Structures are given as structure tokens and as C-alpha cells.
Amino acid sequence: MHEIIKYSLSAFLLGLMAGISPGPILMLIISETLKHDKKEGIRIAMVPLITDLPIVIASVILISRLSSFNNVLGVISILGALFIIYLAYENIVYSGNRKAGKNSNLKPAVKGIIANFLSPYPYLFWMLIGAPSIIRAYELNPLASILYVIIFYLLLVGSKIIIAIAVHHSKNLINTSVFIYTIKILGIILIVFAGLMTIEGFNLLSLN
Numbered sequence: 001m002h003e004i005i006k007y008s009l010s011a012f013l014l015g016l017m018a019g020i021s022p023g024p025i026l027m028l029i030i031s032e033t034l035k036h037d038k039k040e041g042i043r044i045a046m047v048p049l050i051t052d053l054p055i056v057i058a059s060v061i062l063i064s065r066l067s068s069f070n071n072v073l074g075v076i077s078i079l080g081a082l083f084i085i086y087l088a089y090e091n092i093v094y095s096g097n098r099k100a101g102k103n104s105n106l107k108p109a110v111k112g113i114i115a116n117f118l119s120p121y122p123y124l125f126w127m128l129i130g131a132p133s134i135i136r137a138y139e140l141n142p143l144a145s146i147l148y149v150i151i152f153y154l155l156l157v158g159s160k161i162i163i164a165i166a167v168h169h170s171k172n173l174i175n176t177s178v179f180i181y182t183i184k185i186l187g188i189i190l191i192v193f194a195g196l197m198t199i200e201g202f203n204l205l206s207l208n
Contacts, residue, residue: 078201
């Protein structure tokens with residue numbers, strides 16, 4: 001039960017952070033919602049459910065072949081922590097500025113798919129953080145690994161859908177101090193989480 005709670009909380013935090021953090025997909029959701037309506041924003045918010053599947057599968061297969069080497073997992077955990085610190089930095093310095101997307105003949109959902117496939121974030125997240133977490137969770141409790149994926153995408157997609165709806169009803173919502181400070185606070189929390197991952201990484205390295 002402890003493992004399930006631990007990995008569920010981790011997925012909750014990371015999913016929420018990924019959902020509201022500034023990035024190409026979030027900016028695209030905002031701009032297309034403003035230019036069209038919330039339906040287009042919601043379609044883009046659901047893009048990761050389509051584009052991430054091959055990334056998740058490939059990452060888990062690749063990392064699982066290395067999972068017997070604690071030193072490799074240790075290095076991966078430390079690199080993942082560094083990546084989270086980078087994302088946390090983006091959150092902390094976020095000021096609420098945004099630029100509307102340019103006109104294009106591409107449908108908004110297609111833009112979202114292309115942007116997500118070309119973004120390094122899904123690849124980095126699943127190689128450095130997601131896949132190792134799923135593997136470790138599965139070794140402790142298979143249910144923990146299943147819940148990790150479900151909770152992560154519920155928060156990732158759900159938070160983006162909420163933002164699309166909010167932007168649709170209030171064009172200025174994205175610049176309110178409440179939204180901005182929420183992102184900054186999550187950034188600080190992520191730094192703490194990165195510290196814990198770093199400790200775990202060094203613990204794994206010390207096993208060899």
C-alpha cells in the first residue's frame with residue numbers, strides 16, 4: 001500500500017506540473033482556444049493520449065533491459081532530477097506572458113500532434129523519469145505502476161482541458177496572479193522532489 005501511495009502522489013504531482021507548465025502545447029491550447037473555441041483547445045489537450053503511447057512503450061522496453069544495473073538506474077535518476085530542476089526553473093521564472101499562434105491551414109489538433117512529437121519533453125520525461133518509475137513501481141507492486149500511468153495522464157490531460165475551458169470563458173485568466181503563483185509554487189515543490197530523486201540516484205549507485 002505504501003508503494004501505491006508513493007507512486008500515485010508522484011504521478012499526481014508530475015502530471016499536474018506537466019499539465020499547467022509553460023510549453024508549446026499549453027501555448028498552443030491557449031492561442032487556438034482564443035482564435036476558435038474551447039473544443040479546439042480540448043482536442044489539443046488530448047493529443048498526448050495519442051502521441052505518447054509509442055514513446056512510453058519504447059522507453060519502458062529500453063530502460064527495462066538496463067534495469068538490472070543499479071548504476072545505470074542511479075545515473076538515470078540523477079539526470080531525471082536535473083531535468084525536473086530545469087522544468088521547475090521554467091515554472092519559477094514564469095511571468096504569464098504569451099504569444100498567440102500564427103495563422104495556418106493546419107487544423108489545431110494536427111498542430112498539437114506535430115508540436116508534441118517534435119517536443120523533446122515527452123521523450124526526456126519518459127526516458128529519464130517515467131519509465132524508471134514504472135519499472136521500479138512494478139517490481140514493488142504491479143498495481144502501483146498501472147496507477148502511475150493512469151493518474152499521470154488524468155492530471156496531464158485534465159488540467160489542460162480545464163485551462164482550455166477557463167481561457168474560453170476569460171481571456172485574461174492566464175495572466176492572473178493566482179495562476180502565475182500556482183505555477184511558481186509547483187516549481188518550488190518540484191525542486192524538493194528533484195532532491196529526493198537525486199538521493200535515490202546516489203543510493204542506487206552505492207549498491208554497486
